[in-house]
Amino acid sequence: MDHYCVLGNPVAHSKSPAIHARFAELTGQAMDYSKLLAPLDGFIHTLRHWMAHDGRGCNVTVPFKFEAFRLANTASDRATLAQAANTLKFGDGGQILADNTDGIGLVNDIQINAGISLAGRDILLLGAGGAAAGVLGPLLAAGPRRLVVTNRTHAKALDLVARHADHPSLRDLLQKTELLAQEQQGLEANFDVIVNATASSLGGSAAPVDARVLKPGALAYDMMYGTAAQGFADWARAHGAMPRDGLGMLVEQAAESFAFWRGVRPPSAQVLQDMRKALA
Ligand code: ATR
Missing domain, CATH: 3.40.50.720 (NAD(P)-binding Rossmann-like Domain)
Incomplete structure (x- = not known):
């Protein structure tokens, strides 16, 4: 089982765990996805701890997207343009790859x-x-x-x-x-x-x-x-x-992160439809 999370402050409201759990179910990927609250002055410490405990990657949300970008060893063009990352993937030897899928x-x-x-x-x-x-x-x-x-x-x-x-x-x-x-x-x-x-x-x-x-x-x-x-x-x-x-943007940025980590595109339109029904 591979581990992913969303790291932010606050994160309690995040819908990302539900979205990624549904993506994993629909694509048959063996992974879990949790929420991780980092102290406002403790992003790097929390991230390193997550990496040391077998995390394979994470999403990053407010207010840590800029710090996440600065910490990465390599970044996609779109993360570089934004100077911010919402998605990190951990490579061999503690390398951090950054993307921005927003x-x-x-x-x-x-x-x-x-x-x-x-x-x-x-x-x-x-x-x-x-x-x-x-x-x-x-x-x-x-x-x-x-x-x-x-x-x-x-x-x-x-x-x-x-x-x-x-x-x-x-x-x-x-x-x-x-x-x-x-x-x-x-x-x-x-x-x-x-x-x-x-x-x-x-x-x-x-x-x-x-x-x-x-x-x-x-x-x-x-x-x-x-x-x-x-x-x-x-x-x-x-x-x-x-x-x-922006509900569709939320689901579609998650789908791009999922594809970056797992190499598989989840059926995002179906998950968006389910979420709209649940919120109606
Ligand atoms: P975020 O990461 O959500 O973009 P941010 O970096 O603080 O947060 O940027 C907030 C944006 O909303 C800015 O463009 C801000 O305008 P300023 O650059 O002038 O601060 C804009 N904003 C916030 N409140 C606003 C308001 N009441 N009316 C117009 N623009 C507003």
């Missing part, structure tokens, strides 16, 4: 589960914190026509865009996609897809942007799910857009 989880949920192709679209990414950094590279890789990042603190949006614009693995993609940081006041109207990667929903705000950015029928995606996503969803619906919460 962005591909978002893109797969939009393109496969919701059936909306991002190629050639105009996308607005709201936010420039860790959540936004985790998804910008994979959103670019989906080939939109234009990708605009806007944030309450404009300097952070400029930094995030500059980091991506300078990265060698994105040079070819950026010939097809216009990547910009824009201040909220000057934003143009009519985006096809809006992705809310801010923490504004947690404070109960509807949306940190003017509704004219929404093209009629636009996809308004919130990375939150459950009651935290309600305000943004109501705002989107009231302005003729199609809301979608």
Whole structure:
């Protein structure tokens, strides 16, 4: 039996153990998956302890994704762009390999589960914190026509865009996609897809942007799910857009982590359907 866990603070609310247990059952993998609470100043110690006790890998969640990336010996391009890792795999001799599956989880949920192709679209990414950094590279890789990042603190949006614009693995993609940081006041109207990667929903705000950015029928995606996503969803619906919460992203990022560890793709769409039924 191989052991995996999610490491964070807090972790009590995490749905990852249930998702990975279902993936393991459906693919016949001999593994277990638990929750591990690390003290805020004790991430490295908790991780090393987990590795010493036969852990094969882990997911990392708030607030340790940046520390996890810095600790790794090797990192995927998408983790390097995000400067953050949500997935670690342990190799021989204590090597730590880092990946970040959040962005591909978002893109797969939009393109496969919701059936909306991002190629050639105009996308607005709201936010420039860790959540936004985790998804910008994979959103670019989906080939939109234009990708605009806007944030309450404009300097952070400029930094995030500059980091991506300078990265060698994105040079070819950026010939097809216009990547910009824009201040909220000057934003143009009519985006096809809006992705809310801010923490504004947690404070109960509807949306940190003017509704004219929404093209009629636009996809308004919130990375939150459950009651935290309600305000943004109501705002989107009231302005003729199609809301979608982040439950599918949660399941799809887990599926990518599972594939990275086990080399097997779990039936994520089926697990997402089951979770939606359970939450209804
Ligand atoms: P996370 O890892 O969840 O992204 P973070 O790094 O603290 O957390 O980033 C939070 C993001 O939400 C930031 O883009 C933040 O904007 P600032 O950079 O200006 O702080 C944004 N945010 C948080 N509360 C917000 C609010 N009420 N309205 C608009 N944006 C908000």
